[in-house]
Amino acid sequence: xxxxxxxxxxxxxxxxxxxxxxxxxxxxxxxxxxxxxxxxxxxxxxxxxxxxxxxxxxxxxxxxxxxxxxxxxxxxxxxxxxxxxxxxxxxxxxxxxxxxxxxxxxxxxxxxxxxxxxxxxxxxxxxxxxxxxxxxxxxxxxxxxxxxxxxxxxxxxxxxxxxxxxxxxxxxxxxxxxxxxxxxxxxx
Numbered sequence: 001x002x003x004x005x006x007x008x009x010x011x012x013x014x015x016x017x018x019x020x021x022x023x024x025x026x027x028x029x030x031x032x033x034x035x036x037x038x039x040x041x042x043x044x045x046x047x048x049x050x051x052x053x054x055x056x057x058x059x060x061x062x063x064x065x066x067x068x069x070x071x072x073x074x075x076x077x078x079x080x081x082x083x084x085x086x087x088x089x090x091x092x093x094x095x096x097x098x099x100x101x102x103x104x105x106x107x108x109x110x111x112x113x114x115x116x117x118x119x120x121x122x123x124x125x126x127x128x129x130x131x132x133x134x135x136x137x138x139x140x141x142x143x144x145x146x147x148x149x150x151x152x153x154x155x156x157x158x159x160x161x162x163x164x165x166x167x168x169x170x171x172x173x174x175x176x177x178x179x180x181x182x183x184x185x186x187x188x
Contacts, residue, residue, distance in 0.1 A: 001042070001107055002042075002043060002044050002107060002108055002109055002112075003032055003040050003041060003042055003043070003107055003108075004040070004041050004043060004044060004045040004048060005038065005039070005040050005070055006038070006039045006040075006041065006048075006053075006064060006070075007037060007038055007039075007064070007065035007066075007069065007070060008020060008037060008038070008039060008057065008062050008063065008064055008065065009037070009062065009063040009064075009065050010061055010062050010063060011036045011037050011062060012036065013036075016036070016062070017034050017035070017036065019060050019062075020034055020039060020057065020060070020062060021034045023053075023056040023057055023060060024039065024041060024053075026056065027049065027052055027053055027056060029041045029042075029043070029048065029053075030042040030043070037065075044108065044109050044112045045112060046112060046115075050064075071116050071119075071120050072120065074106070074108075074113070074116050074117075075116065075117055075120045075121060077106055078102065078106065078113055078116075078117055078125070079128075081101075081102055081105050081106060082098075082102075082128070082129055082132055083132070085098065085101060086132055086133070086136055089101075090133070090136065090154055090155045090156055091153075091154070091155070091156035092156065093129050093132075093133055093155070093156050094156035094157075094158070097156070098129055099114075102125075113125065114126075130166055130170070131170060133155045133156070133157070133166070134166055134167050134170040134171065135170075136155060137151055137152075137155055137163060137167060137175060138167075138171065138178065140154075140155075141175055141178055141179045141182065142179075142182045148160060148163065148164075148175045148176060148179075151163065151175070152164075163175060
């Protein structure tokens with residue numbers, strides 16, 4: 001189920017909840033939850049007529065709070081979900097597969113999650129996930145003796161050469177050279 005959270009200023013009593021719910025229904029939105037200061041409606045954010053919603057709420061003395069705050073929280077939830085997948089099920093982050101996991105976990109369409117993430121972070125979600133996987137590969141190369149091919153498989157890269165390309169792009173060195181550099185530093 002895809003839903004959108006909306007934060008509303010000046011909701012202070014039970015009557016406010018009823019008035020806001022009425023406004024949402026009047027605009028054809030389906031409120032799932034209406035609480036003081038926070039509303040959850042069914043459907044993705046891009047389907048909401050934000051101008052009409054602002055106008056309707058303003059007529060009743062309410063104001064939509066900055067959506068950037070909500071977007072920052074969503075980006076934090078995305079990063080937490082990626083970190084959890086990286087720790088629990090790293091192969092699920094394989095290109096093209098993680099979108100389903102994120103959508104399901106966060107209850108939003110992947111296109112919306114990706115759009116919010118890109119506009120907030122300045123990098124697209126796929127690039128972020130690759131960067132996180134490369135950083136995990138760096139950690140494994142530094143702290144384990146696992147062969148590079150096993151690390152590639154463990155982290156969901158399609159093969160060793162895929163990991164090597166992404167690793168080289170992200171760090172400027174190959175995984176093998178990186179491990180050698182770490183060993184030399186450890187010995188000195």
